[in-house]
Amino acid sequence: GDSVTQMEGPVTLSEEAFLTINCTYTATGYPSLFWYVQYPGEGLQLLLKATKADDKGSNKGFEATYRKETTSFHLEKGSVQVSDSAVYFCALSDQPGNQFYFGTGTSLTVIP
Amino acid sequence: DGGITQSPKYLFRKEGQNVTLSCEQNLNHDAMYWYRQDPGQGLRLIYYSQIVNDFQKGDIAEGYSVSREKKESFPLTVTSAQKNPTAFYLCASSQGQVLNQPQHFGDGTRLSIL
Numbered sequence: 001g002d003s004v005t006q007m008e009g010p011v012t013l014s015e016e017a018f019l020t021i022n023c024t025y026t027a028t029g030y031p032s033l034f035w036y037v038q039y040p041g042e043g044l045q046l047l048l049k050a051t052k053a054d055d056k057g058s059n060k061g062f063e064a065t066y067r068k069e070t071t072s073f074h075l076e077k078g079s080v081q082v083s084d085s086a087v088y089f090c091a092l093s094d095q096p097g098n099q100f101y102f103g104t105g106t107s108l109t110v111i112p
Numbered sequence: 113d114g115g116i117t118q119s120p121k122y123l124f125r126k127e128g129q130n131v132t133l134s135c136e137q138n139l140n141h142d143a144m145y146w147y148r149q150d151p152g153q154g155l156r157l158i159y160y161s162q163i164v165n166d167f168q169k170g171d172i173a174e175g176y177s178v179s180r181e182k183k184e185s186f187p188l189t190v191t192s193a194q195k196n197p198t199a200f201y202l203c204a205s206s207q208g209q210v211l212n213q214p215q216h217f218g219d220g221t222r223l224s225i226l
Contacts, residue, residue, distance in 0.1 A: 032212045043118075043202055043217035044155075051212040089154065093212075099145065099170065100215055104154035 002027045006090050006103030013080055013110050021075040021106045023064075023090035031094035033057075033066055033073040038087045038105070047075075047088070080110045114139045118203050118218035124226045125190065125197060133188045133221045135203035142208025144186035145215065148172060149200040158201075161186055162208055190223065198225050 007022040025031065032051045036044040048057030053068035064075045073090060090103040116137045125131045137144065143162045147155040157170030161180040175194025180186055186205075190197045200222050204215040 034214055036217075041220075041222075043116075043219045044204075044215075045217070046214045049212070049214055091215075093215075095211075099157050099160055102155045107152075 002031070002092060002094060002101045004090050004092055004101050004103040007106050009087075009105070010107040010109060013108070015082055015110055015112050016079045017110075019075070019077040019080045019084075019108070021088055021090075021108070023073045023075065023103060025071050025073065025090075025092050025101075027071075027092055027094050029094040031092040033064070034091040034093070034100075035062070035064055035073070035075050036089040036091060036102075038089065040086075044089060080108070082110045082112055084108060085110050116203055116205055116216055116218035118201075118221050120221060121219070123221055123223045125223060126226050128192045130189055130191050131223065133190070133201055133203075133223070135186045135188065135218060137184050137186075137203075137205045137216075139205055139216060140183070141205035141216070142183070143206045144180070145204040145206075146170075146176075146178065146186070146188045147202040147204065149202060149220075155202065158188065197223055199223060 003026045005024050034049045035047040037047045038044045048059040050057040050066035056065045062077045087105045087107045089105045091100045093100045119134045145160040146158040159178045161167035177189045202220045203218045206215045207213040
């Protein structure tokens with residue numbers, strides 16, 4: 001079945017450091033891939049998405065590239081800020097209207 | 113602005129009591145979902161509905177029930193059969209039969225046991 005595996009956290013970085021959060025997936029079809037962010041006490045917000053191989057999703061300085069050959073969708077940001085502290089979830093969907101498959105989340109703390 | 117509204121934000125349940133969590137969306141989405149989130153864990157699917165008057169069990173449906181009488185509403189009842197209900201509950205919606213569309217989330221309801 002479909003699944004998503006995310007890098008274990010928590011991750012602690014200094015401000016302006018480079019961020020990578022690894023995400024790999026298993027899917028029977030050709031899924032769409034998503035990154036969500038969750039701030040404390042809130043729901044999930046869509047950060048970016050990619051719908052086919054080699055697509056790059058980007059938003060707010062975050063990027064992720066859909067790599068079919070390595071079944072990966074790693075999240076990157078060149079220079080993190082304190083305000084980026086949150087939990088990040090990788091997710092996939094391969095059927096319209098059907099359930100999403102979420103990773104377990106990676107907690108990021110950025111210190112000044 | 114369109115969105116998903118969950119209420120209440122905090123809810124307390126007594127032993128043996130059923131409680132209902134509200135989820136309303138004005139995005140005109142066909143599909144709606146309920147997830148449970150425990151501290152430090154990911155999201156687990158409780159129930160989902162792709163169309164009015166139809167819904168399917170997710171991975172952890174035992175002790176929960178739902179209804180989908182209106183397109184915009186998908187309430188979740190946590191029954192007394194759910195022995196460990198303390199968690200953060202998230203409702204989501206999506207456009208349904210359209211590929212590549214993301215799920216949109218409400219701000220959640222935190223349920224605790226008295």
